[in-house]
Amino acid sequence: MSNSGTNAKVVSLNCPKRKAWVSFQFLDEGGEGAAYAGLSYTLTDVQGQIHSGKLDGSGCARIDGLVSGLCMLSVTAGYVGGDQWYSGLSRRKRFAIPLTELQVAAEQNILGPRSANQKTYLAEQHAVKENARFYRVEVSDFVEHTGHLPDTDSTWGPKPSVKLVQASNATTEKCVELQPCQHHVFEVKALRAYSPLFSRDKAFCALNAYHLAVMTTFVYAPFSTESDPYKSAPPPYTQQGSIGNVLREQLAALKKAQQFNDAGPYNLLYEEVAYSKRLEVMPYDPALYAEEAAEGLRNPEDVHFLFDQETESQAFITHNDKVVLISVRGTAGGADALRDMDARQVPYAEGDGQAHRGFYNAFLAVKPFVERYLSAFYIKGMTVVVCGHSLGGAIALLLAEWLRREFSGDDTLLYTFGSPRAGDQGFVTGASALTHHRLVNHNDPVPSVPTTWMDAEWKVALAGTVVLLSSPPVGAGLLLGGLINLKGDDYEHHGQQRHYMPRKPEGGSEASILWQPGCESIDQQACAEFAGRISLEGDMPKRAGFIRQIVNMGEHSSDTGYSRAGLTTLVRWYASATEREGALFTPQELKDLEPQIKQVEQQVNAWQANSYLDFRRATRNDMRFYRKTDLELLAMYNDGISEAKSLQAVQSKKLNQVRARLLAEAQRVVTLQSVFGEHAQRADMHELMAEWRELKENQEAERLAQVAPVSSNTPRYA
Incomplete structure (x- = not known):
């Protein structure tokens, strides 16, 4: 002393x-x-x-x-x-x-x-x-x-x-x-806290795919508690899985969160950080922060959380010393589902091209909330990480492109999951500098939304519709007709797509494999079949009901669909980088995928159109073909079948190439950079992973993904 x-x-x-x-x-x-x-x-x-x-x-x-x-x-x-x-x-x-x-x-x-x-x-x-x-x-x-x-x-x-x-x-x-x-x-x-790891690298990594998928599940939660009408609340936030509870009562108190809304348990990879470098929740002290309270920022919920009553848009935002994290909620039903169908286009005033009217209006509700936050807390050099699922992914795209132009420039990173298309070719071209990793589940049809022909006011029959009415309503006819309609639509996808494909045709996300087939018949199979089915639904009530049905599918869920698939990919890729010399697929996985590709190829090659008379009978009660003469119907039939045969030839060739691409993808080396992004070089990364793999939920994920369990003989890499 x-x-x-x-x-x-x-x-x-x-x-x-x-x-x-x-x-x-x-x-x-x-x-x-x-x-x-x-x-x-x-x-x-x-x-x-x-x-x-x-x-x-x-x-x-x-x-x-x-x-x-x-x-x-x-x-x-x-x-x-x-x-x-x-x-x-x-x-x-x-x-x-x-x-x-x-x-x-x-x-x-x-x-x-x-x-x-x-x-x-x-x-x-x-x-x-x-x-x-x-x-x-x-x-x-x-x-x-x-x-x-x-x-x-x-x-x-x-x-x-x-x-x-x-x-x-x-x-x-x-x-x-x-x-x-x-x-x-x-x-x-x-005075320490836990913070989930996010990579700021522009390149895709499995860590971000998992963590940000969970964040898109998390944004469905209330900040404090559910209330109708919505009302902001002060801390403490005691409801398990709520945004305030996870950020303020758990991570800030050095407790690792596992429940996000009602989803979980999900074990994220956390690092211990200085308390002031955590994902921040603003202090609650109305006396000290009287000026902020007078501006409507009395509670932390007022700062970090948005629920817009008119559009039902929901988002949360937080930051630490390195990143600003923004998550936008997807389809919750009701008005959200109908907004997916409001497919008319409006100018994207914040950039180039045209945007989907329903998504753009939701973006306008989120924009001032984000702008207010960044004006107060954004520091040049921070990476703005934006994520969204379903409808939230489309809003996140419009939001991220605006942020790239107005705030964060090249330090803007976007991950979307099961996201619909949000803009036309002009928008996609104008936003080409935006780093966007777009993840799609194989059996998720929602990324085909929107289509002009889904709009309530649409009354036009497209070439693909002719093919659909000239074919059995299953198999290759549904696929080809849907692809033609998607190809002819005014909307385009933005970003680099990665495809979660189940190992078995009816398999779930917990055993999916992430790769890039590079062929529309595989990449857009569920989307095209959905596009075909909804085109066959002639009236709006049937189409609206069908959309509500598909947005509730497990493959589209941010929880059971994308978060589970992200977890599977993280455990698979880590095993690949550390135990399989970087091989993307195991021999058994190659054997599982190849028959699925071959089956689609056989269906496409075997497709034949029905006769013109069959097509004529199918149009009798379809208002889209009212007042068409026989000559007009015959011309439509010939044009549609001609386009389908041309597409059939192209897809047949591509599907043949996909099998070769599958073997080429198998030669792609998964590195620790592919797994962890900027965190690959952390001295404690393998120690963190060893602890993480010991958790029972992660061991179950490894079992379902058929990854070898942790053992004392598992090699460690510096």
Whole structure:
């Protein structure tokens, strides 16, 4: 123990009664005091005299020449260091954080070892050795405004007596009591949080595909609790799986979340970070942040969460020191499903080309919410990561392209899951610089939405419809007719598509394989068949009901569809990179995929059109063909069948090439960069994965994906 503080400054009078002393030391959870060296303190003695100084290299100080009596210790000095992130938190436009030296120091310390009862013990052992009074303290014990800090930990004790004391500048300060002629040891709780890993690399990685799929499931949750009509609520947020509960009550309290809305358990890969570098939830302190409250930002929910009553659009946004994360909700039913059908086009005023009217109106509801947040908290150099599922994916695309142009430029990254098409060729061309990884489940038809012919006002028969009415309503006729209608539509997909394909024809996402077939008959099989089926539904009520049915399919779900597929890909690709020399497919997986491709090829090659008379009979009760003469119908029939035969020849050739492509894809090497993106070089990455693979849910995912279980013989790669 040191006998004095560094640069101690005592303002007092010499007096023979001043023979008392007091000393104190700040330690981290590992029983070390170096982290608190140089920490400023102020001690007020029983006579109101002020003694100020700095802790020495061991985090200790001693003050002599005191009148015997209780002393009050404060460590409230504001942070004045050179770290730009911390300095920025203190100066930002909204919700400036009253950072102290003590908080920043506590954030740099990792958790200390625990005994069987989960209590730390090294600092307490040090106190016993020094014959000192021992206390466990939190940063919140020393600051008046605690809204930006975790809620008090009732298990962290024994606690000192804490009082509000009038300071010399007419303000109040939180102080702890010190006994005269005693040494005091304060163990400061490490101020740490968990943050899920996100890669900022532009290249696709399996980690992002899994984590961001879960985030698109997460956005279906309320921020606090469900309420009708919607109403924002203050913390704490106790509903498990709610956005506020996960971000504020779990991750910020160093607890790993597993439930996201009602989905899970999903075990993400988390890193332990300094508390102020977590995914932030704004502090709740209406008195301190009166200006923000007056602007409608009273609760954290007002800042981070959007529910637009008119459009039923929903989104959440948060950030840490590296990324801004935005997740947009997909189809929830009702108005959302009908918005998918509002397929007329409007100008995309924020960029080039035309956008889907229903999706664009939803984007306009989300835009001011995001703009307000970024204007307050975005710092140049952050990566803005946007994700969305279903309808949310289409809105996310329009949003991300606007962000690329107005805020984040090349530091914009978009992942979408089962996303419909949102714009025309002009939009897609104008947004070509946007990095967009688009994931589609093999049996998910929603990415074929929208089509002009789904609109309530549409009354036109396309060439594909002629093919559909001239073929059996199954197999290749459905596929070819749907592909023709998709090809002839005004909407186009944006981004690089990756395809989750089940190992067996009726298999689920938990055993799917991610690859890029590069052939419409495989890439768009479910979409084309859906396009064909909905084209056969002649009236709007039937089409509307069909759409509601398909958006509730398991393959389209952000939970059972895309999050499960993302988890499967992460475990498969990690096994590939570390145990199979990077092979994308196992020999058995190749055997499983090849027959599915061959089956589609056989169906396409075997397709034959029905006769013109069959087509004529099929149009009798279809209002799209009313008032057509026999000559007009014959011309439509000949044109449609001619186009179908041409497409049949093209797809037959491509399907033959797909089998060769399958073998070529098998030669593609999966690297750790493919798995983890920027985190591939982390020194602790394999340690994190080893712990993650031990979790029972992940072992079950490996079993379903037919990945070898963890064993002591599993090789480790540096």
